Amino acid sequence: MYRAKFKAVLFDLDGTLLDTAPDFTTATNKLLLQNNLTEIEEEKIRQLISDGSAGIVSSIFNIKSNHPLYEKTRQDLLDYYSQYLTDKTAPFDGIIELLQGLDKINVPWGIVTNKPEIYTKAILKEFDYILSPKIVVCPDHVKHTKPDPEPILLACKELGVKPKNTVYIGDHIRDIQAGSSAGASTIAAAYGYTEENEDISKWNANFIARQSRDLLKLILG
Missing domain, CATH: 3.40.50.1000 (HAD superfamily/HAD-like)
Structure with missing residues (x-):
């Protein structure tokens, strides 16, 4: 009881x-491949999700918030994420x-x-x-x-x-x-x-x- x-x-x-984490990983890897970069393991994403898309863009793509490509990269990531939001x-x-x-x-x-x-x-x-x-x-x-x-x-x-x-x-x-x-x-x-x-x-x-x-x-x- x-x-x-x-x-x-x-x-x-x-x-x-x-x-x-699985869907964040899918979105991140889609964007990495789009930019001719190497895919990453889900375990890496698990350590970054708490900081949201900003943390992923900063750590995985090495693009800081003051970089001219920061907002575009972040939005591209979110666009991919919205496509795979609840797949896994x-x-x-x-x-x-x-x-x-x-x-x-x-x-x-x-x-x-x-x-x-x-x-x-x-x-x-x-x-x-x-x-x-x-x-x-x-x-x-x-x-x-x-x-x-x-x-x-x-x-x-x-x-x-x-x-x-x-x-x-x-x-x-x-x-x-x-x-x-x-x-x-x-x-x-x-x-x-x-x-x-x-x-x-x-x-x-x-x-x-x-x-x-x-x-x-x-x-x-």
């Missing part, structure tokens, strides 16, 4: 609820069971992501048979994105819960910083898109989920 440890649960999207993307192990458990005990859950609304909405539409968040907060909805607490506070306000009764789960230090600053409990998703050899314990999250299925015990007991 599940029991409610929190009055609301908020998730980051990429690297926490969904494994989007899938929930992490145990996530469907977790969300169904929350629904059974009437604990509202939502998504707070730095992913632009246009891509977030498209993904959620494809997964509407398993993903039915009560609130979705994207950069489009706030003045300040994570690590600022504003997105978390907005989600809590919309759900009618206090941050202290809420938990936020994410796979980047900015997620933990945002949740902590908002006054929520936090869980670091170590199974997500963390950099190699990163010491997640230094994020000072309340809990660490080494595997995605660990969330079942941490959230539902």
